[in-house]
Amino acid sequence: MSKLSGLGGRLYRGETSVDFxxxxxxxxxxxxxxxxxxIGALSLQGLHLGIEFKGGSSFTVTKAHASIEDARAAxxxxxxxxxxxxxxxxxxxxxxxxxxxxxxxxxxxxDALATKFSVTTESIDSQxxxxxWGKEITRKALYGLIGFLICVMLYLAMAFxxxxxVAAIVAVVHDVFITVGIYALVGFDVTPATVIGFLTILGxxxxxTVVVFDKIRExxxxxxxxxxxxxxxxxxxxxNQTLVRSFNTSLIALLxxxxxxxxxxxxxxxxxxxxxxxxxxxxxxxxxxxxxFIAPPVLAQLREKEPAMVALAKRVNGRGVIASTITxxxxxxxxxxxxxRNQPKRKGRK
Amino acid sequence: xxxxxxxxxxxxxxxxxxxxxxxVLIAMTGLVFVQGATAVRxxxxxxxxxxxxxxxxxxxxxxxxxxxxAIDQAVSIIRQRVNSLGVxxxxxxxxxxxxxxxxxxxxxxxxxxxxxxLVGQTAxxxxxxxxxxxxxxxxxxxKATPTAGVSAEVNAKFAALDCTKLANLQGTGTxxxxxxxxxxxxxxxxxxxxxxxxxxGRQISKASxxxxxxxxxxxxxxxxxxxxxxxxxxxxxxxxxTLAEPLNQVAIVLDGLVVSSPRITEPIPSGNAxxxxxxxxxxxxxxxxxxxxxxxxxxxxxxxxxxISPTLGADQLNAGLIAGGLGLGLVLLYSMxxxxxxxxxxxxxxxVAGSLVYLLFLxxxxxxxxxxxxxxxxxAIVAIGVTADSFIVYFERVRDELxxxxxxxxAVESGWVRARHTILVADFVSIIAAxxxxxxxxxxxxxxxxxxxxxxxxxxxxxxxxTKPLVTILARMNFYSSGHRFSGLSAKSxxxxxxxxEAQ
Numbered sequence: 001m002s003k004l005s006g007l008g009g010r011l012y013r014g015e016t017s018v019d020f021x022x023x024x025x026x027x028x029x030x031x032x033x034x035x036x037x038x039i040g041a042l043s044l045q046g047l048h049l050g051i052e053f054k055g056g057s058s059f060t061v062t063k064a065h066a067s068i069e070d071a072r073a074a075x076x077x078x079x080x081x082x083x084x085x086x087x088x089x090x091x092x093x094x095x096x097x098x099x100x101x102x103x104x105x106x107x108x109x110x111d112a113l114a115t116k117f118s119v120t121t122e123s124i125d126s127q128x129x130x131x132x133w134g135k136e137i138t139r140k141a142l143y144g145l146i147g148f149l150i151c152v153m154l155y156l157a158m159a160f161x162x163x164x165x166v167a168a169i170v171a172v173v174h175d176v177f178i179t180v181g182i183y184a185l186v187g188f189d190v191t192p193a194t195v196i197g198f199l200t201i202l203g204x205x206x207x208x209t210v211v212v213f214d215k216i217r218e219x220x221x222x223x224x225x226x227x228x229x230x231x232x233x234x235x236x237x238x239x240n241q242t243l244v245r246s247f248n249t250s251l252i253a254l255l256x257x258x259x260x261x262x263x264x265x266x267x268x269x270x271x272x273x274x275x276x277x278x279x280x281x282x283x284x285x286x287x288x289x290x291x292x293f294i295a296p297p298v299l300a301q302l303r304e305k306e307p308a309m310v311a312l313a314k315r316v317n318g319r320g321v322i323a324s325t326i327t328x329x330x331x332x333x334x335x336x337x338x339x340x341r342n343q344p345k346r347k348g349r350k
Numbered sequence: 351x352x353x354x355x356x357x358x359x360x361x362x363x364x365x366x367x368x369x370x371x372x373x374v375l376i377a378m379t380g381l382v383f384v385q386g387a388t389a390v391r392x393x394x395x396x397x398x399x400x401x402x403x404x405x406x407x408x409x410x411x412x413x414x415x416x417x418x419x420a421i422d423q424a425v426s427i428i429r430q431r432v433n434s435l436g437v438x439x440x441x442x443x444x445x446x447x448x449x450x451x452x453x454x455x456x457x458x459x460x461x462x463x464x465x466x467x468l469v470g471q472t473a474x475x476x477x478x479x480x481x482x483x484x485x486x487x488x489x490x491x492x493k494a495t496p497t498a499g500v501s502a503e504v505n506a507k508f509a510a511l512d513c514t515k516l517a518n519l520q521g522t523g524t525x526x527x528x529x530x531x532x533x534x535x536x537x538x539x540x541x542x543x544x545x546x547x548x549x550x551g552r553q554i555s556k557a558s559x560x561x562x563x564x565x566x567x568x569x570x571x572x573x574x575x576x577x578x579x580x581x582x583x584x585x586x587x588x589x590x591x592t593l594a595e596p597l598n599q600v601a602i603v604l605d606g607l608v609v610s611s612p613r614i615t616e617p618i619p620s621g622n623a624x625x626x627x628x629x630x631x632x633x634x635x636x637x638x639x640x641x642x643x644x645x646x647x648x649x650x651x652x653x654x655x656x657x658i659s660p661t662l663g664a665d666q667l668n669a670g671l672i673a674g675g676l677g678l679g680l681v682l683l684y685s686m687x688x689x690x691x692x693x694x695x696x697x698x699x700x701x702v703a704g705s706l707v708y709l710l711f712l713x714x715x716x717x718x719x720x721x722x723x724x725x726x727x728x729x730a731i732v733a734i735g736v737t738a739d740s741f742i743v744y745f746e747r748v749r750d751e752l753x754x755x756x757x758x759x760x761a762v763e764s765g766w767v768r769a770r771h772t773i774l775v776a777d778f779v780s781i782i783a784a785x786x787x788x789x790x791x792x793x794x795x796x797x798x799x800x801x802x803x804x805x806x807x808x809x810x811x812x813x814x815x816x817t818k819p820l821v822t823i824l825a826r827m828n829f830y831s832s833g834h835r836f837s838g839l840s841a842k843s844x845x846x847x848x849x850x851x852e853a854q
Contacts, residue, residue, distance in 0.1 A: 012753050052654070062661060103470075103652075107463065122460035125662045128655040136405065136653065144790030151782050159775045193725065196787060196798055200732070203783030207736070207776045211743060214772040245746040252684060252742060253735035256677030260731055263673035272395070272724050273669060276798065280732065 011240045018243075021236040024297035031174060031294060038181020045184050050191035050275075053138060055100035055131035059109060059124050063117045066094040074116035078108045089269035100131040141195045145176075148202055156206075160213055167299035168209045171290040175205045179283045193272045197279025204253065204280070205287030208246055209295045215242045216296065224308050227315040232300045239296045250288040257281050364819030371702070371815045378709040387716035390708075393723030393797065396667040398660030399458035400465045404428075404650040406453060409472050416648060421451050423643035424650075427473045427605045428455060430536065434520035435464065441719070445796070452653060459660075466655055468520070473605035475551025475644025476527055477583070478544035479590055480599040480611055486513035486534065486541045497543050500530050504543060508532035511541045519607065535608040542608055544601050548586045551604075551644025553579025559634035562626075569634035570626045573641050580621030588617035602640065609640050670727035677731045681738050689745055695820055696741050703737050703812045707805055726797030733805030736780060740813045743776070744769040748821070762825045766818055773813055780806045
């Protein structure tokens with residue numbers, strides 16, 4: 001742990017530095033690959049939509065040793081139309097999913113299962129979704145997504161800079177694409193809880209990006225006044241300086257999500273908890289990646305095109321400062337206090 | 351750093367905000383007991399029950415748009431039906447915004463199918479002449495004089511009808527318009543025998559509540575019929591106006607229950623009528639809404655029906671609590687390992703945030719009927735991470751300041767100024783997300799958005815009035831408690847100081 005603290009200090013002063021901005025082509029290629037794979041998976045396989053979107057009924061019987069065969073036989077005997085998915089959930093549950101049924105058919109299936117496994121109809125957990133319902137949910141989710149992107153873009157443009165808002169949104173869209181792609185590829189069920197998870201990721205992914213951008217803004221506030229660093233160099237330093245922070249905030253955010261996923265999937269099998277936390281887990285991971293590897297390079301690229309920044313880059317390069325020996329502006333502002341008088345007493349203690 | 355032991359300017363402030371926070375927590379706890387809100391209201395998915403989400407649409411054969419009034423009226427009709435089941439804590443509410451709202455019905459316990467069958471039917475409005483009426487005392491009334499011109503069956507039903515029984519106030523919407531019927535009024539005080547329907551709800555074109563400022567500020571309801579309705583209502587009023595009580599009354603029947611039975615004092619051939627009486631504003635508006643609804647009966651598509659057995663509910667609650675405990679434990683463990691001394695600040699802050707959220711759950715349950723669902727629990731657990739993130743942003747800022755050579759005491763202050771901006775922006779983005787999720791989400795998942803928004807607000811409060819003041823006090827305590835640079839500080843702040851030349 002303390003090793004990591006030391007790393008934080010070195011990253012902060014630029015002693016250790018990863019070139020996030022300079023190697024942007026590499027990160028872009030990696031992301032482009034994943035996005036293409038996502039689009040491929042989406043168009044070839046599509047998403048595995050839950051009954052909430054397609055319409056359909058789901059009945060879960062809790063009974064020790066309930067077998068899939070028995071359940072299927074009982075439901076098939078009712079003569080309901082459409083596809084039938086029967087699976088075991090945990091050790092003592094069997095779940096039957098049907099296509100959209102009318103009220104009488106639903107009752108018939110429930111009765112058949114109750115008789116077969118000798119339980120009461122009230123003890124059968126059921127979810128019945130009408131055929132038109134899914135469209136409504138999809139429509140709402142789409143509105144939510146668009147509304148969110150617009151609100152956040154406006155807000156970030158006000159709180160930071162318009163170009164930061166653009167870069168942040170690029171990163172968010174990137175996250176959504178890849179997360180959806182993973183869902184298509186692996187074939188995880190998409191339910192309303194998943195969609196809510198997706199939408200929440202957007203907020204989360206932005207949290208990390210905001211932390212990084214705040215530091216970038218601080219480092220570049222008076223950048224054109226001197227000729228020490230180009231915008232890209234200052235941005236790269238900011239990303240390095242906030243690296244430990246990004247790692248910690250993401251890890252801390254992931255821990256509770258992982259425990260919901262673990263407990264939700266382990267104890268309950270399928271359901272709200274699993275769907276929600278799975279989407280969050282994947283999205284958070286992708287979001288952390290994009291807040292470091294995508295959003296800052298995109299921002300730097302956008303800003304470097306400005307005449308003032310082009311001029312700055314010329315001045316900096318003219319001075320012959322080599323990118324790999326960046327001196328953080330912040331450190332230069334401090335005359336002595338950073339120095340040895342303070343350092344020794346921090347050493348020696350773990 | 352030995353030279354920086356100057357008195358701190360902001361001596362009283364951190365202690366003051368901690369004290370205020372303490373008082374607020376005590377006051378909220380007191381309020382919880384005074385209001386008797388000592389248990390969090392659990393959603394159906396945590397205690398078992400049936401929830402039905404209905405999507406209203408125009409009934410077949412009708413034209414027009416689904417209006418807000420019609421939905422409100424549909425909610426009150428369905429509420430009447432659901433309440434007749436007599437299950438405590440049943441709820442009927444419209445969700446969503448604008449005309450595209452859904453009606454969500456939640457009934458706890460093992461009622462299952464009965465609820466589903468009860469709530470989906472279209473309710474109809476009809477005008478029927480009153481043939482007989484009697485106060486319903488609760489006991490059957492076998493001595494009631496049979497009403498002429500009505501079948502013995504209806505007479506017998508009328509005699510036996512007990513309007514104090516919930517089951518008789520259910521309303522069904524299945525009263526055949528061509529038959530005479532024996533029904534109760536909505537309040538459950540009067541029973542009626544009514545003639546076959548002569549005017550139907552869809553023959554109304556307009557209805558509104560108004561106030562007669564000249565006649566002593568009396569509220570009235572005015573209604574206008576369409577062409578067909580004008581003719582039918584004209585004929586009905588002309589026939590009954592000269593008859594004796596109660597035959598000169600016309601009952602307005604909605605969903606098989608009498609809403610109002612005004613006396614007809616003169617024939618009304620114009621198609622414009624006014625219902626007067628000793629209405630309060632609320633009663634007048636309610637009646638107007640009933641009549642408007644009649645103009646546009648809604649049918650309901652069953653969007654979603656969910657039935658959760660109490661066993662599954664208990665399992666879900668357990669799983670939620672275990673996941674919460676595990677998540678919290680992991681976050682605390684990591685904070686302690688990584689931030690050492692400052693980890694205690696995280697523990698304290700999360701404890702304060704947790705108590706605030708819990709107290710708010712209790713109070714909001716009482717005040718606005720907030721119920722905690724499984725998705726809500728998930729939201730709260732996810733929020734542990736968001737809340738802890740704020741502390742990390744602050745701690746890392748303080749460490750940055752230390753790296754720039756500031757003393758702990760000043761680092762705590764200057765780091766805060768910078769971290770504050772980051773935390774505000776990041777939390778605000780979370781709140782935007784939560785608000786939008788809340789308005790666009792459907793059904794139970796809204797609970798997730800609500801708790802996420804609530805906990806983000808709590809996070810802001812805790813960071814500002816607890817975490818920051820606490821860190822200020824701790825930083826100062828270290829300086830005062832130990833004259834020595836190393837010893838006294840070590841326990842609390844090892845994690846805050848970067849170990850630059852670490853051996854391992």
